[in-house]
Amino acid sequence: MENVKVGVFLSDCGGQLPKILDFDAIMGYVKGIPGVVLVERSSEFWRGEGIKKILDAVKRGKVNRVVVAESVPKLGEINIAQAVEEAGLNPYLVEVVDLKNGCAWPHRETPREATEKAKAMLLAAVERVKLLEPIEKIEFPVLQSALVIGGGIAGMQAAMDLAELGFEVYLIEKEPFLGGIAARAGTFFPTDDCAICIQSSTSDVKTVTPTSRKCVYRSGISEVPNLKILTNAKVVKVEGVPGNYRVTVEKRPRYVDESKCVGCNLCIEACPVEVPDDYNAGLKTRKAVYINVPNVYPPVPVIDEDACKFHECARCVEVCPSDAINLDQKAELVSLNVGSIIVAVGFREFNPSVIKEYHYDDYPDVITHLELARMIDGFGPTGGMILRPSDRKPAKKIVMIQCVGSRDRRYNPYCSSICCMISLKHAILIKEAHPEIDVTICYIDIRTTGREHEKYYERARELGVKFVKGRPTEVFMDPETKRLIVDVEDALLNRFLELEADLVVLASAFVPAEDAGEIAEILGLELGEDGFFKEYNAKLRPTETKVKGVFICGGAVFPKDAPTSSLHAHSAAIKAAKFLLNGKIVKDQRTAVVKEEYCGDCEFCPVICPYNAISLVQTGNGHFVARVSELLCEGCGVCVGTCPLNAIELKNWRQDQMLTQIRALLSVKASKPLVLAICCSECGHAAVDSSGMAMLQYPASVRVMKVPCTGIIQVQHFLEAFKAGAQGVMVVGCKSDGCHYEVGSQIAGRKVELAKILLKEYGVEPERLEMLNVVYIEGARFAEAARRMVERLEKMGPLRLIESV
């Protein structure tokens, strides 16, 4: 082993720290620690002249390990790591301690005790740095291509963004035509433009200005270079790793060759089969070979397999002038290699049949908003007329019911967020075109939270739309007149109303796409309790997922209006582009390492790993051992804390490294009972930091040790701490639902509870061990807990350990 030469650089924080800490004593102490060859003091070491001193010592080979006591620890760590790396030293051979916020300030009332703690902190840092190993970087290739699943408004936008940035993009849509749920909506709020209107490709420079919007079919989306659109297709398998996914797509037969079809529609005219047109809510029929609406992409008919008689009939084949119809077309599997995947599978309308009291299945004149939208659409089945489906007579009275299956704990407890606006939009469109139609909206709360949205509410009132505050209990049919009656209490009038209606429109909830679960499983993504795709962090990383390189956007994440879907899509695209851009992932190998000779046949770590980074592989003798993916491992150490055999270790957080640090921290005595506080590097340590920054006082006998995540902690660490002189142990982690590594602090919490039982068996008071879950702003809670722990220990008296423990 190389000769370890530790340099210790002590910042006195512009002369502030020596007012509390006895710097001469500290420097003298540090000089005496074996392995320390250089001790320097300056007013700061994280920049300027200070950092030059460190670099100089490194470059001249005076030191090969660095301990810096700095008062801006985070910035210090980053700057110093970068600088020493440039100077030729591996940045993992550096240890930074914070003598200000971690020692001087929170213990300023007991300067002598603080000085002793500072010695302990520096001793621990020196002992730790002596055992550290260099950690290298590895590069993983990233393919310059992406797959976008879902050809609705979000998917189309994201695909165009990425294609125009120069990546190879595949956009796949499970339906035969692009557009998604949005295309059926007729028009959008708050722009009042067509639902099939999208941002046109900016690569179409001849005709398109940057502000231009166009219908999907003339937007040029199909002509964007690098963008390949596959309709009637779905993902069946995804293999590989982030940056290098192999995707298998099943392309179902269209039976009409897109490259040959000229769009004459002769086949549609010739087809003798008529079936109800689902796309148009069954309000009209269509042929077995059909196009949804005239202005979709691709402008090529598709043959409905369930309706077509194929070779028995084949009239379409006879009339086709371009020989485009192939009744023998088979489904084919297409294999795609992509670096990144964006999930934009959207949402769908909840089927309100289950709410029996609204009789959606029984009465044809009870419809949903998507069905009404088809009637309002000029291209729709009624040409813009609002008809009663039962007898096709114009509807004179319309009652809309809000929150059907949403905000309903029996079905979907959440607010679907866009149904109020859809009802207002539809009420306005109906009133403007047919002022004589009476429109009533029964609501619980009207929610118009977006920009310009309240104007729709105002406009609806202006146009004479009636509002009843009450959720109807039932829609029934008058046995004599056969008219629908909506039974509702108007809570504002305290009156029961029986509203007659020709048409009842249910503002049905929006729920996850039918295949959301299947796609989540294929990609290893998580769904929320509501069934929508779960974002990595709703506040800061709303389009990222736990799986690197896989992003989510649009209605797949939650019901959204069109503007929010666009925004979300652009965000996902930029995140995907950022991921793809370098063509490689550069990653420090701060990963877990399996000691295969100890590992065997259990499944704890593969199951617990929050990143699916561990798999089991069979060894020659038939045993299974864990294998860690260097790409996927995030270095949290949750696996370490879970392994029953100590067969897995985290680099630079090995047992010997951690135990050495524990013993060093506790080796410098204090007048009060010693406490070891093991904190995670995230919220836990941030809270400890913030208590120091705020100068909140707690006893200097509380010694703080930082670990990546509390999930790494093992029960033996507690025992070792007690053995080394600790009278109490605190574990300080993130809130259990706010753990930066998903499950770490929950696991630590359970371990603390178990350890308490164990301690009791050993005759040790369980109150000597405590878990604290905090966030950054809760420094006061930490300080208070630390004070109380020490008080408790003083009352309890010294810990009595049986020798064998």
Add this chain to the structure above:
Amino acid sequence: MERAEREKAAGLSFPEEVASRLGGETIKLCYQCGTCASSCPVAKITPNFNPRELIKLSLLGERDEVISGDAIWLCCSCYNCQERCPQKVEIAEVIYALRNIAFEEGRIPPIYSEFASALLRDGRIIKVSKFVEKKRSTLGLPPLKPTGVEALTRILSATGFNKLYERRERK
């Protein structure tokens, strides 16, 4: 001290008091959509009863108005409201909880009090009259057997019903 008084003394707000009782747990979920009111056959024939209003008053802490009023005794327990409530408020159960609070404070309409005494006396809430017995025989139904009043009394006293009832009688 009876439970209702203890709760009052403990400074529990009225919604909390109701929510802490068996059957009352779901009261705070109510968002006043009125599905219960339009489902209610009683509300449609009398302005004196509206389940939505009853819950609103309770949530606003109008304890006296709710407990001393007649409304809580008008529910016919058809459970229509409860079946249709989108927030899964167990409305009929909440009303039982309200009735229990009222009963513990000695507030009970005479008809219910008659039911109670009949129950303690005969094991039935309605007295079996000569007319009923006759009617049964003309319909070919067997005569009613005597009920196990003793066992019932034991159950009722184990639940504290006796004591509450007697206490109410004294008032």
